Amino acid sequence: MTNQFILHIDMNSYFASVEQQANPFYRGKPVGVCAYLSPKGCIIASSKEAKKVGIKTGCLVSEAKKLYPGVILVKNEPAKYRSTTEKIFKILSDYTERIEPYSIDEAFLDLTGYIKNFQQGEKIALEIKNRIKKEMGEWLTCSIGLSWTRFLAKFASDICEKDNCLIIDSIKKMEQIFSQVKITEAWGIKQRMERRLNQLGIFTLLDLKNFPVSNIMQALGKPGYYLWANANGIEIEGVRTQEEILPKSIGHSYCIPKQTNDLKYLSAVLMKLCEKTGRRLRESGLEAQGICSGYSLKYGGGYFKSQKTAEPLFTTEEIFKAAYNLILQNPPETKVYMLAVSVTRLKPLAGQLNLFYKAKNKNLCLALDQINDKFGEYTVFSGRMWGMGEQAHDRIGFRKSIAILSKIDQTIYEKEQI
């Protein structure tokens, strides 16, 4: 055991609770937050009352109505959940600057150095719970896990009762809990892994803890070591702040169907790539201080250049100007088949706390993003993109983005694919 103190907080039935907080008529009733209200739309979050009648995440709207005809179905409002998260994270930031936003409704807090023992940690956990209820609304409850590793803290909040707090403060307590829960309750162990562990004779987390590490590494490799270390209370990753998990770059490339070196056409494609790049940048609450752009030529060769920029890049227009400038330094002389752009040297937007804020002087850009969020991609866009139509489709949902804020949209998107 080390003297680390990690807290994991997980909001209960988050989107549904936010809706119940916003509308008193929804409270105490089965509520399903849906991606779309059409019969084929699916539930992305259900209230605890809805869960009781069997309406779970992933359930179709038509199924939910069959399960409980009186169910209240609400279309999701990402902006509402984001602003609530922003406020909750502000409360959390009063306790440590080492916060890892894990998802829209979960975070890790590293309290090491701020507290001396788990009793003090418990006090903080209860205070956080009370402050959220008091400052945000009584309907917003959470589960909190507290332990000495990131894994154990998350494990504790996962198995903890709703609106409660579970502390794993000793090996003895850890072993006692490990002997009582199913192995698949552990963070990251799904049925497939369970089967492989069963084959090794590991049936409980306690078995996993006591298994010879060399044997498990032989059978499962590095992931085997991680499982074993987690079950032995050995820290693997620790809490990673926003700065530490920043991506190195954000960018898009596109193989253009109409291969040409016509700069007017290429600049329109480039603008669209910059718009997509810019949107991901803004969704992540980041700005860039570097640009990279270029092209590949149909008959071999190409040109790519990167540059540090004097001013930070944030808007699509800024990204486009920087990217197009690089290309103009060496315009293609023969047909281009691929264009690419990426922004580099990323950092959280200046003067702002983490990613949960709105930039004041960049509101127009964010407003345009919101309109496009609401009414579909490219409802509003730069004149330069006219005539681009369906080219350079938005691929959100297909690639894993680090953006916590965009995670919710991706979740919605991915669930819609079921």
Ligand SMILES: [Mg+2]
């Ligand atoms: Mg949750």
